[in-house]
Amino acid sequence: MDISNITKNLHPLEIKVLLHYSDKDELTSERLIKELDYKEGHANQAFSWLSGKKLLKETGRTPHTYFEITETGRELSKTGTVEERVIALVKENGAKTLPEIAAALSIENKDIGSAFGMLSKEGVLKMNAEKRAEYTGSALPSRIAITAELLKKASGTENGLLDNADLSAEEQSAMAGLAKKRGATDSPFKIIERETVTYKLTADAKKITEALKKAGVTGNEIGEVTPKMLATGEWKNGTFRGYNITIPPARIIPGRTNPYVQFLESVKDKLCSLGFQEFDGPLVETEFWNGDALFMPQFHAARDIHDVYRIKNPTHAKSIEEPYLSNIARVHENGGDSGSRGWNYSFDREFTRRLILRSQGTVLSAHQLHKAEIPGKYFGIARCFRYDKVDATHLSDFYQTEGIVLGEEANLKTLLGFLKMFATEIAGATEVKYVPGYFPFTEPSVEVHIKHPVLGWFELGGSGIFRPEVTKAMGIDVPVLAWGIGIDRMALMALGLNDLRELFCEDIEKVRQRKAKF
Numbered sequence: 001m002d003i004s005n006i007t008k009n010l011h012p013l014e015i016k017v018l019l020h021y022s023d024k025d026e027l028t029s030e031r032l033i034k035e036l037d038y039k040e041g042h043a044n045q046a047f048s049w050l051s052g053k054k055l056l057k058e059t060g061r062t063p064h065t066y067f068e069i070t071e072t073g074r075e076l077s078k079t080g081t082v083e084e085r086v087i088a089l090v091k092e093n094g095a096k097t098l099p100e101i102a103a104a105l106s107i108e109n110k111d112i113g114s115a116f117g118m119l120s121k122e123g124v125l126k127m128n129a130e131k132r133a134e135y136t137g138s139a140l141p142s143r144i145a146i147t148a149e150l151l152k153k154a155s156g157t158e159n160g161l162l163d164n165a166d167l168s169a170e171e172q173s174a175m176a177g178l179a180k181k182r183g184a185t186d187s188p189f190k191i192i193e194r195e196t197v198t199y200k201l202t203a204d205a206k207k208i209t210e211a212l213k214k215a216g217v218t219g220n221e222i223g224e225v226t227p228k229m230l231a232t233g234e235w236k237n238g239t240f241r242g243y244n245i246t247i248p249p250a251r252i253i254p255g256r257t258n259p260y261v262q263f264l265e266s267v268k269d270k271l272c273s274l275g276f277q278e279f280d281g282p283l284v285e286t287e288f289w290n291g292d293a294l295f296m297p298q299f300h301a302a303r304d305i306h307d308v309y310r311i312k313n314p315t316h317a318k319s320i321e322e323p324y325l326s327n328i329a330r331v332h333e334n335g336g337d338s339g340s341r342g343w344n345y346s347f348d349r350e351f352t353r354r355l356i357l358r359s360q361g362t363v364l365s366a367h368q369l370h371k372a373e374i375p376g377k378y379f380g381i382a383r384c385f386r387y388d389k390v391d392a393t394h395l396s397d398f399y400q401t402e403g404i405v406l407g408e409e410a411n412l413k414t415l416l417g418f419l420k421m422f423a424t425e426i427a428g429a430t431e432v433k434y435v436p437g438y439f440p441f442t443e444p445s446v447e448v449h450i451k452h453p454v455l456g457w458f459e460l461g462g463s464g465i466f467r468p469e470v471t472k473a474m475g476i477d478v479p480v481l482a483w484g485i486g487i488d489r490m491a492l493m494a495l496g497l498n499d500l501r502e503l504f505c506e507d508i509e510k511v512r513q514r515k516a517k518f
Helices: 003-008 012-020 029-035 040-052 071-079 082-093 098-105 109-121 142-155 169-176 203-215 227-232 259-273 324-334 362-369 412-426 468-474 487-494 500-504 508-513
Strands: 056-069 125-127 133-135 161-163 189-201 284-286 355-357 376-385 397-406 432-436 442-452 456-466 480-486
Touching: 003 203, 012 040, 012 203, 029 040, 029 189, 040 056, 040 189, 056 071, 056 142, 071 142, 082 098, 082 109, 082 125, 082 133, 082 142, 098 109, 109 125, 142 161, 142 169, 259 376, 259 397, 259 412, 259 487, 324 468, 362 376, 362 397, 362 468, 362 480, 397 412, 397 487, 412 432, 412 442, 412 456, 412 480, 412 487, 442 487, 456 468, 456 487, 480 487, 487 500
Parallel strands: none
Antiparallel strands: 056 161, 056 189, 125 133, 284 355, 376 397, 397 480, 432 442, 442 456, 456 480
16 A cells, blocks of 8 residues: 555545544534534535545434425424314304314315325214214324424524434324325425444554644645735635646536537528528428428328327317318329329328328428429428337437429539539538439439548438429429438538437537547
8 A cells, every 4th residue: 555645645534534534433414513523415425535544334224214394394283184174164153064163274176185184084073964074072182192292393493403213103104194205395294214334444544544644644745825815814824735747637527519400501501501491390291291292102101100109199180271282182093284294093081081190201392392482492400210220320309401403594513513512512421422212292303412531421301303293283383303311310420420329418528529520
């Protein structure tokens, strides 16, 4: 044991304990509070530090149960318990109905009912033929007087605590019906369970104590010069604690925004700087807006329970806006005014009202179409939900950035330019490729893929030009570019991560150390 090194690194709280006690003393927090004028936190800190240096060992734990009087209990100690007040009222004013008693005493009916039930069981009150509570003349049960005494005793203490060990058997029995561990707002007492931990100094502590005495250390050395000391000159007469320059400085952890939140904000800033307007919508959507309005047939496999989350209550929306419901229904059944033949099935107007958690960000575009300006550019960042197996590139709930561009001049080349911006400028990818895709609501359809240094190639998102079945039903007769990009996957690349789950990491230390790369 390096006595010199340990001695140099002792805190005054530890030094005073070592100098004041021997290895024969049983030490508790209460004893240090009383004899050394420590606060409870100081005592516990001293025990923790000394235990870490192997100068103190735990010798026992003794559980204690205390009863702390509540505000309800303090009020009852002044006004009397409900039982006492009910008995006094009936004695003085004769038999009354329970509602009359409740009104006269300004006490809730349920509390009057509980009090009458207990007193009736004990034979103090009874219900007469007129359904009125009346006093029987019997002696009051001892618990009423004991309860009043417990309330008085607890109210008279400084901290409002009664130790279970100090109560008689009768008092403990009465307290069982008065105290609760949790939800004690309406109870006279709250149960508090604590442990008294006892410690003893170890044999090594004796050597440290001798070294402290030899060095003249008292534990009262000045560790910090205050303005008051400078003003009064008190510092001139004191001795100073040694300053250990090898101790690392305290780590300063300033507040900061989560890196992923910063990334989301950067995407918004980028799109707004390009003249896009932001849109948003609810997490809970109807099958109509989530799929039907996007020309996705109601028999599509993605409508299955294994792909979307349904709402348990309520299960369906009350209605769908017109004329969009009728327009979309015609498009599905026969193509409507879109120029196509539709899906050739009978559109289910009950199914279309079913409520689900939105499974794709494109639902925001469907909502925006009928109120969009032409020309116009819109985007949204949407939290989406799908029943999917979670792995490095898939989550069951995820973010998408969704956008549309409306205008006579909008074309596929314009769309590819936006996709390249997402892949290179926002995600930071160096290798990008475009793959033909299929979506019920766009034609042509394009998927953009990027190459991750660890995970390899994966899809960043889908895009295309909305089909007339989608746009004309909403009153739009110009080309509409649309995309739904996995913003989580862009962040995966931009933040230098290898697993989507790290974006929602619960380890605060990892979040603090993560650097934004945008």
